[in-house]
Amino acid sequence: MKILVLGAGVVGTATAYYLFRDGHEVEVVERLTGAGMETSFGNAGGLCPSFAGPWAAPGMPAKVLKMVMQADAPVRFSLRPELRRLSWARKWLRECNAPRFRVNKLRMQRVAHYSYACLQELMAQTPIAFDFHADGVLQLFQTDAECKLGNIAANALAELGIDHKMLDSEAALAIEPALKRASVAVAGALHLPADASGDSHAFCQALAAWLASQGVRFHYSTRVEQLLHTAGRVTGARTSAGPLNADVTVVAMGNQAPALVAPLGIKLPVYPLKGYSITATVTDAAQAPTVSVMDEHSKVMISRLGNRIRAAGMAELIGDDLSLKPERKKLLVRTVRGLFPDGIDYENASFWAGLRPMTPDGPPILGPSGREGLLLNSGHGSNGWTQACGTAKVVSDLASGRKPEIDIEGLTIERYRG
Ligand SMILES: Cc1cc2nc3c(=O)[nH]c(=O)nc-3n(C[C@H](O)[C@H](O)[C@H](O)COP(=O)(O)OP(=O)(O)OC[C@H]3O[C@@H](n4cnc5c(N)ncnc54)[C@H](O)[C@@H]3O)c2cc1C
Structure with a gap:
């Protein structure tokens, strides 16, 4: 055909x-x-079937409202009335409860794990290279409260039969030694050994x-x-x-x-959710991360893509706006520098914005x-x-x-x- x-x-x-x-x-x-x-082009690079899940989660609307009040909030939304956004948000709100979350998460897990197996087969059958790196992901927690949420996530992973391990600070630093120089606290981490990263562009x-x-x-x-x-x-x-x-x-x-x-x-109920990323060259491999890190505190994901670091995050429900806001770049750089102060050329980091094509569920x-x-x-x-x-x-x-x-x-x- x-x-x-x-x-x-x-x-x-x-x-x-x-x-x-x-x-x-x-x-x-x-x-x-x-x-x-x-x-x-510039997404976080995470190939993360283990934590593929919906943005619509129980308690999320309150969390979003609380975050919006913070200075440097990772989440923003426009109050300008727009029918498309309002209709999407109404559908999204209906999904923010435990029963719907479970259904949606299982559906996404079904796709994500299958997809990773398909990618591995594709890699075996084509001669393509894209800085693929299968060293797992560390979901990092900076506070005890975040560790508690991590334990809840770990229980859900156990229920789904997904390989994972809750780690204390020492064990997390043993998996990613570059974190030893972090200027922020590392309270613990959830290790997802089956996840990977790669440059989708x-x-x-x-x-x-x-x-x-x-x-x-x-x-x-x-x-x-x-x-x-x-x-x-x-x-x-x-x-x-x-x-x-x-x-x-x-x-x-x-x-x-x-x-x-x-x-x-x-x-098609698809609406853009804006995010940003920075990409910076590694200048000292011993001080830069090799494992992908999802910093739960800032919701920023950091991936090693060859001799570069990609860090991406933030969620702005503001329409098709792709403008690059310098304060968002500063926030990303500050966040990554807090975890990995040295060995990365932050001064010359490139900056990018993209729109995630989101369904409400x-x-x-x-x-x-x-x-x-x-x-x-x-x-x-x-x-x-x-x-x-x-x-x-x-x-x-x-x-x-x-x-x-x-x-x-x-x-x-x-x-x-x-
Ligand atoms: C900040 C950020 C971080 C992310 N991190 C991750 C991550 O770590 N892991 C992960 O799995 N996903 C991540 N994502 C999500 C992921 O990047 C997207 O889901 C994915 O790129 C969507 O791919 P797509 O092909 O559907 O869309 P696109 O990549 O946008 O492709 C659509 C294509 O259609 C073309 N097009 C549109 N209109 C027309 C037209 N009229 N005529 C011709 N062509 C047209 C566009 O030019 C474009 O090339 C992230 C996204 C963002 C924004």
């Missing part, structure tokens, strides 16, 4: 890979100059280049303007370079997916759109790098008329209809 993939972020590029592997004729349309240039670039060498066509600097359809069936897309026809079209346009499908009456929206010829691969939120390969494989299986290897209950748009 001829299949059109719209968007070459980590989700679209991975989708193109599985479709190509299934023997389809694949074309990818991307408005930017290359693959992985938007949200997939490098992954996209390398995979797209390899796919192009195998015959997949990438139309860069080409904007998708509209879906083409006749008699209720989607037949491709009109682009800035002209029409492209296909038997199946897959929408993998991150935050832009809702606007594309809306004229067909498809309501957390899991992505995969597969059937309700329109013949149109499949969705959207709404990967704050776990899109972790979930990309698994969701891509699911969508490719569906496009090829095969039953996906994981149950897609609760992962399709059906959960919002009704």
Whole structure:
């Protein structure tokens, strides 16, 4: 079949890979100059199936309100009335309770662990490099109260059968000796040995280049303007370079997916949640972290990507704003420097902002759109790098008329209809 993939972020590029592997004729349309240039460019790099979970959690609304009051709050939201945000927030609030959290977490865990297995298989079958690093993740706690929450998380991991270990300060420092120089307290940590990290931009670039060498066509600097359809069936897309026809079209346009499908009456509840990252060069390997660290105190994730450190965090519900706020960069630098004071060139750190394509409940929206010829691969939120390969494989299986290897209950748009 001829299949059109719209968007070459980590989700679209991975989708193109599985479709190509299934023997389809694949074309990818991307408005930017290359693959992985938007949200997939500067994320934290965490491949973290162990703690993939929804932002909608019990007590979260109160926590968000409390955080907003703090100076340098990691969370912000705009009070400007916007129908799209209000509608998303209303749905999100409905998910912030224990029963819904459990359902959503299990759905995301199902995707995330499957996805990590798919990524490992992909790495074995392609010659791509992307600073992959499988040394586990330390979820770091600075206070006893945070350690208590860590224990609750550990119990949930035990219930799910996920490999983990609660560590005291000494054991945490033994796993990541660079923390010995931290100027903030390390009260304890939750070690997730099965998690990893990697550069999703490098992954996209390398995979797209390899796919192009195998015959997949990438139309860069080409904007998708509209879906083409006749008699209720989607037949491709009109682009800035002209029409492209296909038997199946897959929408993998991150935050832009809702606007594309809306004229067909498809309501995708995906809203951008802004975050920031810094990337800095390691100048002394002995003093920089090798293990990925999720600092629970600041909610900042720090990953080692080759000879660089990437640190990302913050959550701003303020629409499609990608402006770079210098005070956010200072906050990120201050946070990372508190943990790793030396061995990193903070002075020349680059700064980036991205928009996580969030669903209100957390899991992505995969597969059937309700329109013949149109499949969705959207709404990967704050776990899109972790979930990309698994969701891509699911969508490719569906496009090829095969039953996906994981149950897609609760992962399709059906959960919002009704
Ligand atoms: C600060 C931050 C930290 C994060 N950390 C992590 C992490 O540690 N681990 C993790 O798993 N995830 C993380 N994420 C989430 C992850 O980055 C996203 O979920 C993922 O990148 C989404 O991928 P995507 O392909 O859906 O979207 P995108 O990467 O945004 O790709 C969509 C593509 O569609 C293209 N497009 C849009 N409109 C059009 C159009 N009209 N025509 C043509 N092309 C179009 C865009 O240019 C873009 O390239 C983080 C995100 C942020 C912001």
